[in-house]
Amino acid sequence: MTEQNLNFIDEVRRRRTFAIISHPDAGKTTLTEKFLLYGGAIRSAGSVKSRRSQKHAVSDWMEIEKQRGISVTSSVLQFEYNNFCINILDTPGHQDFSEDTYRTLMAADSAVMVIDSAKGVEDQTKKLFQVCKMRGIPIFTFINKMDRTGREPFELLEDIENVLGIRSCPMNWPIGSGKDFKGVYNRHKEQIEVFDDGNHGQSIADAIKGDLTDEKFNDLLGPGLHEQLMGDIELLDIAGDNFDLDKILKGELTPVFFGSALTNFGVEPFLESFLDITMPPTPRISNLGEIDPESDNFSGFIFKIQANMDPAHRDRIAFLRICSGKFEKGMAVNHVQRNKKVKLAQPQQFVAQDRVMVTSAYPGDIIGIHDPGIFNIGDTLSAKQSKLKYKGIPQFAPEHFATISTKNSLKRKQFLKGITQIAQEGAIQVYKRPNIGIEEVIVGVVGVLQFEVLEYRLKNEYGVDITMQRLPYRYIRWVEMDNFNAARFSMTMDTMLVENKDEEPVLLFQNEWSIRQIIERNEGLSLRETSLVE
Numbered sequence: 238m239t240e241q242n243l244n245f246i247d248e249v250r251r252r253r254t255f256a257i258i259s260h261p262d263a264g265k266t267t268l269t270e271k272f273l274l275y276g277g278a279i280r281s282a283g284s285v286k287s288r289r290s291q292k293h294a295v296s297d298w299m300e301i302e303k304q305r306g307i308s309v310t311s312s313v314l315q316f317e318y319n320n321f322c323i324n325i326l327d328t329p330g331h332q333d334f335s336e337d338t339y340r341t342l343m344a345a346d347s348a349v350m351v352i353d354s355a356k357g358v359e360d361q362t363k364k365l366f367q368v369c370k371m372r373g374i375p376i377f378t379f380i381n382k383m384d385r386t387g388r389e390p391f392e393l394l395e396d397i398e399n400v401l402g403i404r405s406c407p408m409n410w411p412i413g414s415g416k417d418f419k420g421v422y423n424r425h426k427e428q429i430e431v432f433d434d435g436n437h438g439q440s441i442a443d444a445i446k447g448d449l450t451d452e453k454f455n456d457l458l459g460p461g462l463h464e465q466l467m468g469d470i471e472l473l474d475i476a477g478d479n480f481d482l483d484k485i486l487k488g489e490l491t492p493v494f495f496g497s498a499l500t501n502f503g504v505e506p507f508l509e510s511f512l513d514i515t516m517p518p519t520p521r522i523s524n525l526g527e528i529d530p531e532s533d534n535f536s537g538f539i540f541k542i543q544a545n546m547d548p549a550h551r552d553r554i555a556f557l558r559i560c561s562g563k564f565e566k567g568m569a570v571n572h573v574q575r576n577k578k579v580k581l582a583q584p585q586q587f588v589a590q591d592r593v594m595v596t597s598a599y600p601g602d603i604i605g606i607h608d609p610g611i612f613n614i615g616d617t618l619s620a621k622q623s624k625l626k627y628k629g630i631p632q633f634a635p636e637h638f639a640t641i642s643t644k645n646s647l648k649r650k651q652f653l654k655g656i657t658q659i660a661q662e663g664a665i666q667v668y669k670r671p672n673i674g675i676e677e678v679i680v681g682v683v684g685v686l687q688f689e690v691l692e693y694r695l696k697n698e699y700g701v702d703i704t705m706q707r708l709p710y711r712y713i714r715w716v717e718m719d720n721f722n723a724a725r726f727s728m729t730m731d732t733m734l735v736e737n738k739d740e741e742p743v744l745l746f747q748n749e750w751s752i753r754q755i756i757e758r759n760e761g762l763s764l765r766e767t768s769l770v771e
């Protein structure tokens with residue numbers, strides 16, 4: 238093996254690519270920032286732009302524009318820690334929760350789930366968890382805000398198991414909570430780690446470490462906490478799920494860590510243990526079988542397309558997850574879906590908080606490439622194998638629907654062009670009612686803010702004013718049925734039948750009752766919650 242080969246393989250094996258999922262305000266931004274702090278990518282906490290300042294009134298257009306810009310740099314971060322090269326994928330929350338949030342999970346190899354200790358499992362976490370589960374990727378749980386009075390640790394574990402349906406295995410255990418939160422017991426190393434919050438989490442927290450029975454902890458913790466800890470550990474050892482690497486890697490068991498991102502308590506033990514357990518990029522499924530990341534053909538797929546902030550430039554950035562081989566600047570590769578060679582121009586990477594030009598990148602890395610409007614979500618790029626296609630990225634179920642039409646029918650063409658391009662970026666899904674002209678479409682979105690972004694962009698980038706009427710539907714299902722015949726299909730009054738762009742039938746429902754009714758009434762019907770884009 239040549240030296241170059243060895244280096245390539247070392248580079249692949251030190252990559253870890255994960256997404257952070259949570260409900261807004263659980264502490265995702267704070268935890269990410271602390272990772273950067275421990276990795277040495279930032280010198281003091283507080284330097285990453287607070288997400289708070291990005292929250293905005295829904296109708297504030299300048300803010301939306303700003304947010305679209307910010308989310309490019311904050312959605313992918315790369316940093317180094319202990320010789321690992323780590324890629325973090327942020328999953329947008331708040332009002333900018335959208336299909337992109339789900340799609341980002343397709344590019345990750347594992348997920349970190351942040352839970353607020355006072356709130357337990359919340360709605361958005363649940364939705365994102367389902368996608369991780371569908372992919373069968375390992376999910377690591379960080380129970381945050383232990384420095385605040387929250388729910389009991391055992392109760393939180395129960396919540397994870399009951400609400401998410403995944404078994405859990407605590408990797409560490411909190412020592413005290415709220416004002417009395419002192420640190421964690423590391424079950425793997427069998428040691429107590431008591432933290433010192435010298436400067437309120439701005440810099441790395443020092444820890445005093447030692448054996449569970451070490452007498453110094455009697456004084457440090459006080460006898461009450463020390464005894465309680467010993468009791469808890471005993472109970473866990475008897476009643477808890479055992480650590481099982483195989484189950485963790487299949488996403489059947491989640492290792493749980495307690496900590497406080499704000500004060501840095503438990504952040505480093507989490508990072509260390511997480512990196513220890515997670516795997517380098519694993520093979521990805523394609524039409525040619527599993528593709529080994531260490532094979533020398535450069536390949537990857539596009540999972541996100543970001544429109545340019547500047548309306549004068551219609552170009553976009555496509556986010557590519559590298560799956561195999563080495564990327565080198567200026568490379569010409571096959572764009573498989575279009576059967577064309579493309580030169581990957583202006584490749585960018587997102588290191589810590591900055592965008593930089595990439596000269597080389599490896600499997601597990603995410604690069605942003607200039608897109609003159611040719612890429613679609615799910616497209617494969619491959620240097621040598623021009624027939625290689627990675628498994629498509631599903632369309633996830635929108636939860637909000639509206640009828641949209643152009644106010645001026647002379648602008649039909651621009652209207653359609655705008656809708657088609659914005660749909661191509663994956664911000665909206667477009668449906669049609671059978672036998673209705675092209676000047677009216679039904680749009681579905683995952684996050685309601687997308688409606689406003691759509692209206693704004695159609696006006697500003699395509700010069701089209703629209704009329705929008707919100708529809709009462711909340712659920713979408715893709716129809717699977719041999720010999721589907723709309724005329725003979727039995728519906729309920731409050732359900733709508735629409736078509737996707739390939740004229741395939743899709744149903745919109747207002748409630749779950751109707752979904753059940755329609756399944757009962759139509760023999761041989763099955764309904765899917767996601768749709769695979771090929």
Ligand code: GDP
Binds near residue numbers: 261263266267496
């Ligand atoms: P995100 O919406 O999940 O990204 O949450 P942020 O990281 O922005 O945190 C939301 C709020 O919770 C902020 O005010 C943080 O300062 C606070 N926060 C985050 N982590 C902790 C923690 O460990 N303890 C406490 N007390 N507050 C925290």
